[in-house]
Structures are given as structure tokens and as C-alpha cells.
Amino acid sequence: MEGIESKVALEAAKPASGLIAAILEQKIKKIRAWTEARELKSKLKEDVLAKLMENYLSNLAHKVSEITSIAFPQIKLPINETYEPLSLHVSSQGSVVKREVSFESILNASKSNLLLIDRAGMGKSTFSKYVVSQILLKSERIPIFFELRKINMQENLIENLAKLFDGIGEDFDRNLFYKLLSAGKFYVVADGFDEVPLEAQEKLSTYLNDLSIDGGDNLIFLTSRPQNNLPDIVRCKKLEFNSFSKEQAISLIKRYDRFRGLNVGEGLIKQLDSVPEKLLETPLLVSLLYRTYGVNNSIADRVCTFYDDIYNALFKGHDIMNKNNYTRKKKSGLDFEDFRRLLRSVCFYMSISRMTSFESYTKAIEHIREASKRANIAPTTADNFLDDLLVSVPLMTKEGLEIKFLHKTILEYFAAEYLIYHSDSKKKVLQLFNSKYFQSFGKVFDFIYDISPSLFESTVTFFWASEIVSLEPKMDQVELVFRSLNLTHKFAFGLWDVRKYTLENTERFDDSKTSVPFNFMQLSYAKLEIDEVDYYCVFMVSTGDIKYHQLAFKELLVSGQEERITHPYAEANHEDDFKKIKKNCWITFNDSNVNIFKENTWLYFSAMDFLSSRSGLGMEAVNPSIENAKILVDRVNEEAKYDEEIEGYLS
Numbered sequence: 172m173e174g175i176e177s178k179v180a181l182e183a184a185k186p187a188s189g190l191i192a193a194i195l196e197q198k199i200k201k202i203r204a205w206t207e208a209r210e211l212k213s214k215l216k217e218d219v220l221a222k223l224m225e226n227y228l229s230n231l232a233h234k235v236s237e238i239t240s241i242a243f244p245q246i247k248l249p250i251n252e253t254y255e256p257l258s259l260h261v262s263s264q265g266s267v268v269k270r271e272v273s274f275e276s277i278l279n280a281s282k283s284n285l286l287l288i289d290r291a292g293m294g295k296s297t298f299s300k301y302v303v304s305q306i307l308l309k310s311e312r313i314p315i316f317f318e319l320r321k322i323n324m325q326e327n328l329i330e331n332l333a334k335l336f337d338g339i340g341e342d343f344d345r346n347l348f349y350k351l352l353s354a355g356k357f358y359v360v361a362d363g364f365d366e367v368p369l370e371a372q373e374k375l376s377t378y379l380n381d382l383s384i385d386g387g388d389n390l391i392f393l394t395s396r397p398q399n400n401l402p403d404i405v406r407c408k409k410l411e412f413n414s415f416s417k418e419q420a421i422s423l424i425k426r427y428d429r430f431r432g433l434n435v436g437e438g439l440i441k442q443l444d445s446v447p448e449k450l451l452e453t454p455l456l457v458s459l460l461y462r463t464y465g466v467n468n469s470i471a472d473r474v475c476t477f478y479d480d481i482y483n484a485l486f487k488g489h490d491i492m493n494k495n496n497y498t499r500k501k502k503s504g505l506d507f508e509d510f511r512r513l514l515r516s517v518c519f520y521m522s523i524s525r526m527t528s529f530e531s532y533t534k535a536i537e538h539i540r541e542a543s544k545r546a547n548i549a550p551t552t553a554d555n556f557l558d559d560l561l562v563s564v565p566l567m568t569k570e571g572l573e574i575k576f577l578h579k580t581i582l583e584y585f586a587a588e589y590l591i592y593h594s595d596s597k598k599k600v601l602q603l604f605n606s607k608y609f610q611s612f613g614k615v616f617d618f619i620y621d622i623s624p625s626l627f628e629s630t631v632t633f634f635w636a637s638e639i640v641s642l643e644p645k646m647d648q649v650e651l652v653f654r655s656l657n658l659t660h661k662f663a664f665g666l667w668d669v670r671k672y673t674l675e676n677t678e679r680f681d682d683s684k685t686s687v688p689f690n691f692m693q694l695s696y697a698k699l700e701i702d703e704v705d706y707y708c709v710f711m712v713s714t715g716d717i718k719y720h721q722l723a724f725k726e727l728l729v730s731g732q733e734e735r736i737t738h739p740y741a742e743a744n745h746e747d748d749f750k751k752i753k754k755n756c757w758i759t760f761n762d763s764n765v766n767i768f769k770e771n772t773w774l775y776f777s778a779m780d781f782l783s784s785r786s787g788l789g790m791e792a793v794n795p796s797i798e799n800a801k802i803l804v805d806r807v808n809e810e811a812k813y814d815e816e817i818e819g820y821l822s
Contacts, residue, residue: 224313227336227343231316232307235300241481241577242427242458242465244565253430254301255423255454257294259287262409272410277302277392278310284383284391284407291580291614292455293412295394299362302392312358312390313351319375320366320527321573328378332359355388364395364402366579368525369608376402383407399610405679417443420457427461435465446470450477455578475621478584482511485564503550503559510564511588513539513556516546518582519589522615525608527582528575532557535574580614587618591626600630609718620722625810632723633807639727639800650765661689661713663759664778666752669698669705680707688757689713697777701749710778711757726803727795748774 237247238254259277261270277285287295299316306314315332322331329352336343351357359382367375379402383391391404421443424436439461443451450456450471459477464470466484471477486507505513520542521527529535539553550556557574560567567576576582593599600619603612620627638658667680674681680696696709748771758764768775 226338228307231303231314235303235307235316238297238300239568239577240427240458241455241581242462243431244485244577245562245568248430250297250300250304253426254297255419255426256301257298257415257419257454258413259410260413262288262411271413272408274305278305280390281388282406284404285393285410286401286404286407287392287394287410287412288397288401289394289412290453291396291583292453292578293415294454295396296362297454298412299360299392299394303360306358306360310358313356315357315359317359317361319361319363321530322367322371322375324371324374328375328382332357352389353387355386357389358392359389360392362394363527364393365398365611366527369611372400376400379404396613398613405677415451415453415457417451419454420451423454423457424461427458433465435461438468439464439470442470447472450474455580473621475584475618478581478618481581482514482564482566485566486510501559501563502555503552505548505550505556505559509548510556510559511585513543513546513548513550514560514566515585515589515592516542516548518585520545521582522586522612523603523608525611527579528573531572532574583612583614584618586612587615587622590615591619591623596623596626597630600626604630604634604718613720616720617722627722628726628803629807629810631718631720632726632803634718635723636727636800636803636807639795639797640804642795642797661759662778663688663711663757664774665707665709665711665757666699666701666749666754667707667709668755669707671755672707680709682709685757687711688759699749706754708774708777724795727799 236250238250239246240248240253256274258274259272261272287298289295296318303314303316306312315335317332317335322328326334333343333345333348336348361379364372364375379391379393382389383404383406391407393402393404395401421436421440424439428434428436446460450460456474456477459481460470463477463480463484467480471480501510503510503513517539520538524538526538529538535557536553539550539556543549543553543556557567561569561574565577566581567574590596590599590603603609603615616627616631620631635658665685667685672681672684673679690713696707699706699708752758752767758767768778
């Protein structure tokens with residue numbers, strides 16, 4: 172394989188046909204050998220198999236060989252030159268020691284499926300493309316790259332995957348596809364579960380669960396932002412990216428310089444020590460930093476300023492590679508402010524429609540026309556406004572028929588601006604906060620916090636401060652933590668005899684044999700031995716309209732609190748504590764059983780870990796200050812009274 176990899180390295184920047192010429196022959200030989208061994212020779216007549224696979228592999232290789240970056244709008248970047256490799260670790264399970272995951276172990280996984288959960292801007296989609304490109308080079312499996320936002324929910328997941336192999340006017344033989352699937356020949360990289368409409372996520376979760384159970388030795392690599400209702404995939408490791416380091420930031424900046432023959436990075440790197448750490452946390456932020464520094468020769472101190480600078484530079488024609496500041500004429504006929512107002516409207520209505528892209532030109536035009544009516548702004552035509560977004564103010568890009576923003580966070584930033592600058596902003600924000608879709612707008616609320624802290628405080632933080640004020644003032648730390656978590660969820664755990672509560676022919680806990688106390692969205696378990704009997708120790712959290720947002724607790728925590736709190740009983744001996752707990756029943760959190768968690772350090776930290784990284788909720792065990800909450804509630808109420816008085820003077 173080494174010779175092939177060397178050839179591919181030379182061919183990667185050339186058209187996809189060059190890449191396929193480097194790898195296709197070996198790939199096809201292995202598939203042919205497999206089909207011959209299984210008496211499918213009829214499929215091989217006149218190299219039919221090679222022709223069937225060549226079109227698919229050619230398109231896939233081309234798709235994953237290029238990426239987009241907000242640093243260079245309208246330019247496709249070769250992934251082998253401009254991608255800065257990221258490292259990963261297994262999501263925390265209560266241990267302070269990170270379990271590193273090598274990239275080779277991802278490529279060569281034989282049994283474990285993988286779920287990559289991380290925040291916006293870390294590069295999950297680019298990493299997915301990189302994984303697929305390396306599977307093409309180094310694995311005997313056939314990679315499938317499926318962007319989940321494009322799923323057709325009128326058909327099952329298997330048919331959606333099979334259609335990726337279809338050519339123009341000719342369908343890939345389904346019998347052969349199912350044979351390959353049954354034999355475990357595929358590595359399915361499914362990107363962006365969080366971008367699937369909420370109403371479709373439950374059904375898709377079932378499809379993914381079925382594939383992980385019935386799909387034999389096929390592998391699944393799924394990505395998502397943290398959210399509720401992540402799929403239950405068997406034999407699955409949950410992964411996170413390691414923090415993006417300063418050294419990686421420097422390396423990415425140098426890659427951009429080399430790619431375009433610029434020296435922007437030289438001056439930027441000299442000033443990195445003065446850049447706030449929060450602006451170097453993700454590859455996206457470093458790309459924004461590179462772009463804005465290259466245009467303005469200055470460094471922003473807030474994330475929202477990046478996006479504001481990007482809009483200003485693109486609208487006014489300021490270019491990182493051309494300092495002539497040539498301003499392209501806007502076909503839409505809109506000036507700087509009206510163009511931005513319509514853009515905000517487009518983004519907001521995409522957000523509430525739970526769209527992250529337009530599947531076609533026609534859909535984009537329909538949406539722009541509707542947003543134009545609602546914003547009361549009339550471009551010359553909707554077609555011209557879309558053309559401006561693709562060319563003159565290139566915040567969007569086109570991939571095949573799909574039209575999307577350079578990054579999803581651009582959509583979320585301008586959706587946040589729409590809410591902030593709406594004439595009844597507080598009412599609009601509260602409507603979204605109180606809706607069942609709140610969790611889908613987490614990044615929008617991040618931007619609201621950054622752009623308009625007072626609006627965020629008077630809505631989201633005020634809600635949680637009011638809830639915390641209602642708690643008993645004399646609770647100890649463990650009680651206060653669990654009560655604060657119980658504000659957002661119902662929580663239960665249980666110790667279940669492995670001999671009685673195991674799913675038939677598996678080693679999995681079977682919750683259907685229990686009387687679950689509420690509708691749950693996630694459960695997790697570990698095995699324990701108690702008195703020489705194996706038990707599942709199971710944690711469960713409820714479904715519901717969860718309004719948790721981490722930034723809301725920033726002002727409400729006890730002063731000096733660490734990121735994760737400590738257990739006040741950590742030094743106690745708990746060898747016999749599990750023996751005291753009632754077995755084979757669900758124990759929900761309430762006043763009468765809080766002592767179970769006080770007395771058992773392992774159980775306490777396992778519960779905290781489940782409610783944070785393992786569940787995908789993005790929650791942390793917090794120790795809220797009732798005093799701080801009261802201060803905030805009083806301040807917001809006073810400000811509301813003042814606003815009413817001012818309104819009275821003006822009416």
C-alpha cells in the first residue's frame with residue numbers, strides 16, 4: 172500500500188481522476204476477489220464491478236479532496252495542504268486522565284463504532300472528510316460519506332446510502348450493495364446529526380441504532396454538536412477533540428500563507444501572545460482571525476466582532492489577497508444596511524425552519540422572497556440577492572445543487588442579530604427560549620450573549636436565577652448541585668441484576684424489562700460486582716423541554732468555583748455502600764434519597780459525568796449561589812421598571 176499512498180500524495184491536488192487512478196485498481200481487485208469467492212461472478216462480466224464503483228469512488232474522492240474556509244471565500248482549498256490535523260480523546264467518564272485516541276485506531280477500527288461530539292467550529296465536517304480521504308487510501312473498507320442534513324426521510328437510511336452509489340440514469344445494483352453491506356465492507360461516516368430537523372431525529376436515531384445492531388461488521392462514524400436525544404449506537408465510543416493548541420493555530424496560519432503565497436501570518440503570529448485565548452480555541456476562530464487580520468491589520472477582542480468584520484470586508488470589497496478594495500456592484504440594489512437587514516431575515520427564517528442550507532436554487536429563491544416580505548426590504552429580485560450572496564458578498568457557496576453558508580455559524584450569527592435588533596426583541600427571544608426547539612438554537616443564544624449581554628441576562632439568565640432563588644438556602648453542596656440539575660431534568664438510577672436484565676443474545680442492558688419512571692432521552696450504564704453478583708449500574712435522564720444554557724450560570728455560581736465541583740465526602744470509604752442500595756428498581760432523585768449520593772463518591776461522580784459529557788447534554792455539575800441569583804433577579808426587575816417608566820414618558 173505504501174506505493175499507492177506515495178502516488179496519491181502526488182496526485183491529490185490534481186483532478187479526481189488522477190486520485191482514482193492511484194487507488195482504484197487495488198480497491199477493485201479486493202472487492203472482485205471477495206465477490207468471486209461468494210459466487211457473484213456474473214456481476215464481474217466486462218469489468219461491470221469496476222465501472223459501478225469507479226463513478227462512486229471518483230465523485231467521493233473529488234468531494235473529500237476539497238474544503239472551504241471562511242479565510243478564503245469562493246476558493247476551494249486542497250485538504251492535503253490546508254487541513255490542520257486534530258487529535259482526539261475518549262469522552263470523560265469521571266477520570267481526570269484523558270484516554271488519547273490515535274487516528275490509526277479510527278481508520279483500523281474493527282468492532283467499535285464512533286460518535287464524535289464537539290462544539291461549533293472545531294471542524295467536525297472537515298475532519299469527517301479527512302477520515303474518508305484516509306479510508307480511501309489506507310483501508311480495505313469502502314467509505315460512505317453521508318451529510319445527514321441531506322437525508323430523505325421518505326426512505327430508510329439504507330436506501331439513502333445506496334443511492335449515493337447510483338449513477339446518472341443507472342442505479343447501482345441493490346443486490347450487490349446489500350451483499351457488501353451484509354459482509355461488513357462499508358465504513359459509514361455520517362456527518363452532522365444536529366443538522367437534521369428535530370422532528371426527524373427520533374426516526375433517524377432508530378435507523379442508526381438498527382444499522383449498528385443489524386449491520387454486522389460495518390462501522391459507523393457519527394458527528395454532532397452536543398444536544399439531547401443523541402442516537403443509541405451499540406459498541407460505540409464517544410470522542411471529543413483535544414483543545415486546539417497555540418502551536419496548531421500557528422501551523423494553520425502558516426498553511427494559509429503557503430497556500431496563497433501571502434505573508435499575513437508572519438505579522439499575526441508575532442501578535443498571538445496578545446490574542447485572548449478564547450479566540451484561538453477552534454480552527455474556525457483562527458480562520459476568522461486570519462481573515463480579519465489580513466484585511467484590517469488588527470485583532471478583535473470578541474467573537475462577534477469577527478463576524479461583523481467579515482460582513483464589512485466582504486460587502487465593501489476588502490480582500491485579503493487584493494488590497495485594491497474593488498467593490499463589486501450589488502445586483503440586488505441594496506445598500507450596506509438594507510442588505511444586512513435582509514440577510515438577518517433570511518438567516519432567522521432559515522433557523523426557525525430548521526434549515527442549514529438550501530437543497531436547490533428554487534428553494535433558496537422561495538425562502539429569500541418570503542424573508543424579503545417579512546423584513547419589508549425589496550431587492551431588485553430575489554435571484555439578484557442570492558447572486559450577491561454567492562459572488563459580491565460571498566457568504567454562501569454552492570456545492571452541486573446545494574447552496575449553503577461558508578459555515579453554519581454565519582447563519583447563526585445573523586439570526587442572533589435579527590432577534591437583537593427586532594423592535595420587540597425580548598418577546599422574540601423569550602418565544603424561542605420557551606419553545607421546544609430551544610436546544611437547536613444554542614449557538615444563536617451564544618451570539619446573543621456576546622452581542623447583547625443585557626438581553627441574554629433579562630431572558631435566559633433571569634429565568635434560571637428565579638429558579639435558583641426558589642431553592643432552600645441551607646442545603647449542603649451535594650443537595651444544591653442535585654437540586655439545580657433537577658430543575659432541568661428528571662434523573663434516576665438503578666442497580667439491575669445482569670442475569671435478569673440483559674437483552675437476549677447481547678451483553679446490553681434491557682430497559683424494556685423494567686418499569687421506567689418517565690420518558691427518557693438517554694441512559695448509560697456500567698457493570699459492577701456486588702457480593703459476587705454482577706449488576707448494571709444504570710443512569711437515566713428524562714426527555715422534556717430543556718432550557719439549560721451554560722452561559723446562563725456564569726453569574727450565578729459560587730465565587731471561585733472550579734469547572735467541575737469536588738465531592739465533600741471524597742475521602743470516605745465506600746466499599747460497602749453499594750450493598751445498602753435497593754436492587755432491581757429505579758431510584759429517582761428526591762429529598763429522601765440524596766444521602767445515597769452523599770455517601771458514595773463513585774456514584775456521585777458517575778452521575779455528574781453522565782449528565783455532562785456522556786449524555787451529550789453539554790452540562791456541568793454546578794454549585795449555584797442563591798445570593799448571586801437574588802441579586803440578579805432584583806437588578807433585572809429594577810431595569811424592567813425603569814424601561815416601563817421611560818416608555819411611559821415617550822408614549
